[in-house]
Amino acid sequence: MKTLFYCLVIGISFSAVAQNWQPIFNGTDLTGWETKGGKAPYKVENGTIIGTAVLNSPNTFLCTKKTYSDFILEFEVFLPNHLNTGVQFRSNFDGVVKGYQCEIDPSDRAFSGGVYDEQRRGWMYPISLNKKASSAFQLGMWNKFRIECLGSEIRTYINGQMCSNLMDDMTNEGFIGLQVHSIGEKEEGYLVKWRDIRILTEQVAEYRNNPDPEVLQMSYLKNQLTDWEKRNGWRLLWDGKTNAGWRGAKLDDFPSSGWTMENGELTVLATDGGEATGPGDIVTTSNYSNFELELEFKITEGANSGIKYFVDPSLNKNSGSAIGCEFQILDDQKHPDAKMGVNGNRTVGSLYDLIAAENLSVPGRGKQFKGIGQWNKARIVSKDGKVEHWLNNEKIIEYDRFSQMFRALVAYSKYKVWDNFGQWPEGSILLQDHGNQVSYRSIKIRELN
Structure with a gap:
């Protein structure tokens, strides 16, 4: 029995090591990140990144200097107020930030976890396609997000609930970006906080979650069927x-x-x-x-x-x-x-x-x-x-x-x-x-x- 227990512990340990997660925020400063777009400020405090909404600014993004293609990204978000925000991924910059965004939406619309295509095609996977995910995000508490990208497959999760199941091949690589949205007067000074931001870029297929079979896949692949659609x-x-x-x-x-x-x-x-x-x-x-x-x-x-x-x-x-x-x-x-x-x-x-x-x-x-x-x-x-x-x-x-x-x-x-x-x-x-x-x-x- 001791031998079996020891093997199980070792197996779990080896599995965790094999996943090889890498932090992309060091918990201390913004090394490896740069601001693009607007002028909302970001700072590090007690191991968290804090973004503050300001007036007369377009959307602001704190972006990784490094780009990523296939990956699993995990992070936690705390939103104490009704500030619309999100996290960009596979995004690029040509005067404005463009690319996929995992929405963080505290409004009654409740589209958190949906996929929006910033400055390009708009909503790709609104949570109107997956109503049971509309309650996954909780205002005023830390929420754990997970974004999985493998080839054309994009899946998002909040607190373990699968939110989006998207197939799209427009962009295969880009940076990660933390958004502070443009605001009106009543949102001035609103905050959003991120922590425990880590990424996995090896053996991505092996470590993806099993998708929820009840979550509809939405494909934008041109004139072709996905395996999910065929099934x-x-x-x-x-x-x-x-x-x-x-x-x-x-x-x-x-x-x-x-x-x-x-x-x-x-x-x-x-x-x-x-x-x-x-x-x-x-x-x-x-x-x-x-x-x-x-x-x-x-x-x-x-x-x-x-x-x-x-x-x-x-x-x-x-x-x-x-x-x-x-x-x-x-x-x-x-x-x-x-x-x-x-x-x-x-x-x-x-x-x-x-x-x-x-x-x-x-x-x-x-x-x-x-x-x-x-x-x-x-x-x-x-x-x-x-x-x-x-x-x-x-x-x-x-x-x-x-x-x-x-x-x-x-x-x-x-x-x-x-x-x-x-x-x-x-x-x-x-x-x-x-x-x-x-x-x-x-x-x-x-x-x-």
């Missing part, structure tokens, strides 16, 4: 190169011109701004009923398009678009359709002409459209009549297509002429030609039981 039933709806699986909505084949497939982007080219007056809509050759559809879209200034589902291409053989429920894609600022309809039900993300999109994940917060010329992620979930629209990983629409409310909305819309609109048992997926240039990529689907 969970996802498949590409567009292969990134050919028109396989698609045809014209009013054709037997794919349109001969007007849709291009270049650089992994499926693009409908601009014509006259009319509805299906150019190359026409395209639809999947298969039908879907219970499904989760995800894709990225990029619009040009003033553009209009849409993603339709439960489409019956046999209807409306005349002019105009094929008939189905529509996730509206629109430049809300420049396209006149945004001001038509009822109460904004023709704006981006809306169930076109029926229900206006609003942020349901974070009530009171606006829709998180990333802008013209930027890639935006759309997701549509349909299960047993319950339908959701998501824009950039925040829910913006939910409805029951078999409900009396839905039928009433249809009765007062342009769709009232189509019997049982939106209640058909299945239908095609459609990408719309509305005469403006819009691009799509990473189109994938999984069928739900």
Whole structure:
């Protein structure tokens, strides 16, 4: 028994040594660190780094002089007040700090542990994707954070709770940075404290935590599936190169011109701004009923398009678009359709002409459209009549297509002429030609039981 105990102790000791953690804060001074961005001050006191918010300063970052690629980073954070902050990783500087940030968010939104792309693409993994992580961070106490980066895989944890599960390959190396956010007058003098900052750069794959299987993985890899997605039933709806699986909505084949497939982007080219007056809509050759559809879209200034589902291409053989429920894609600022309809039900993300999109994940917060010329992620979930629209990983629409409310909305819309609109048992997926240039990529689907 003594021998067994001794072996276990030695084994644990060897394992700890094998992990080879390295401190990146010496507990005494800021050797190895430099300030970038704003002018918020940092100091060391009693083995902690203390950042203080100041007025009239942009975001300030205390950054490591060394850069890191694959690693496990652990640190503790104490936030005694409602100061938004975060920790940059795989970040770089070209006049401003750019790169991934593990959010520290004491607001009611509670996005701590989410991944934000500073000065680039905005939210990549908001905690609206993992609501059970919203209570992991505790104000007024020390919280232990863990960030794991291995290749394209990025995972975050707070106090042992998995928060984010992200796949992204934009940046593979950069510095670590401790943020003091820009503030208003009421936050002047607010503090944030960090301690016990250490990093592991060897045998990273071996020492990562086992991921929580209930935490959704969100991937930004272009036109490819992750192992997690494959295990969970996802498949590409567009292969990134050919028109396989698609045809014209009013054709037997794919349109001969007007849709291009270049650089992994499926693009409908601009014509006259009319509805299906150019190359026409395209639809999947298969039908879907219970499904989760995800894709990225990029619009040009003033553009209009849409993603339709439960489409019956046999209807409306005349002019105009094929008939189905529509996730509206629109430049809300420049396209006149945004001001038509009822109460904004023709704006981006809306169930076109029926229900206006609003942020349901974070009530009171606006829709998180990333802008013209930027890639935006759309997701549509349909299960047993319950339908959701998501824009950039925040829910913006939910409805029951078999409900009396839905039928009433249809009765007062342009769709009232189509019997049982939106209640058909299945239908095609459609990408719309509305005469403006819009691009799509990473189109994938999984069928739900």
